[in-house]
Amino acid sequence: MNRIVAIARLQALGRHGALVWPITILAIAFAVNLVVFASISDTTTDDPVTAALASIYITALAFGAMAVSQHFPFALGMSVTRREFSAGLGLFVLVQAIAYSALLVVLQSIEDYTNGWGLRLRFFGLGFINHYAPPVQFLMYAVPMLLMTLVGVAAGVVYIRWRVNGVLTATAALLLLLGATAALLGVFDRWPAVGHWLTHTSPVALFAGWPLLLVAALGAGSWLALRRATA
Template sequence: MNRIIAVARLQAVGRRDGLLWPLVVLSIAFAVNLFVFGSMGDEIGDRPVTGGLASVYITGLAFGAVAIAQQFPFALGMSVTRREFAAALGLFTLAQTVIYAVLLVVLQAVENATDGWGLRLRFFGLGFLDAYGVPTQLLIYAVPMLLMSLIGITLGTVYVRWHTNGVFGAICVIVVVLGATAGLITRYGRWPAVGEWFQDQSALTLFAGWPSIAVVLLALLSWTALRRATA
């Protein structure tokens, strides 16, 4: 366990940019939204949701992929086993996710207390979150962040295992599967049923429950690819 913690600390040092850049991107998106909606004055309406919060999740995905490609070869060179590397990466990713989730919950509370930063704006909050307690809010913020990180990590493990052809091959498979699914739903006119299914899901199920299943599947897929990777 001590060795896994040591490897996680090594990853934290090597990923300082990965920790900071999502916050930098989030801050820039926030500043831009404040400027744009502040310029609108009374035309802003009643607390619109800007969607800018997605920036931190997308950045987390990107750095998850880069972390594997950069750190896995170095870890092998330092005689770190694949199991130790995977366990340390999981520990680091979980800690990072918790930190971001706590930060977002705090910022949402500040946003509510200041009536949307004095502009009736929703940047960190999503409206429906106000109906839930802090533990539920943490899950709704954290699990999608964990999912995005796992998507990036999975792409990174595919790269170190099968290199560029593997990544493009995986993307092609995803596009084909999503396209075929959308085509079948359209062919049989099931889009209203799909919409009803989403409406019947609670926020906790939709943002934390189903994504948790995807997180587990991606973690297993990543480990399967990583255990045979040679960097």
């Protein structure tokens, strides 16, 4: 266990940029939105909501991929076992998601207290998260953060295991699957049912419940693939 914790700490030390850049990009996106909405003196939109919060999640995805593609070969060279690397990376990803999500909950609370930073702007609250208690808000931030990071980890694992051809094949297969699913929904006229399900499912289930199943699947798949990967 001590060795796994040490590997997680090395991930943090070796990925200083990975810890700082998501916050930096989020801060830049927030500042830009503040300037833009402050410059709009006459707006008919109540509580405008931006999609810029996605920037921290996209950055987490990118660094999840880098954590595997760049550090896995180095770890093997330092006599770290695949199991230890996987466990250490998992611990680091979990702590990172907890830290970022706690920060987002605090910022959302400030946003709510200041009535959208004095501009009725919803950058962190997205117009509905602020209706829930802080523990629920935390889950609604943390589970998507875990999901996006593990998507990046999975992409890195595919690259390590099957290189560029594997990444391209996986991308093509995913596009085909999504396209086929969309086509079948159209042929059987099931899009209204999908819309009804989305609008009648609670945000907690959409942001924290169903994504948690994908987190489990990606985590298990990445673990199994890394156990057979070579640098």
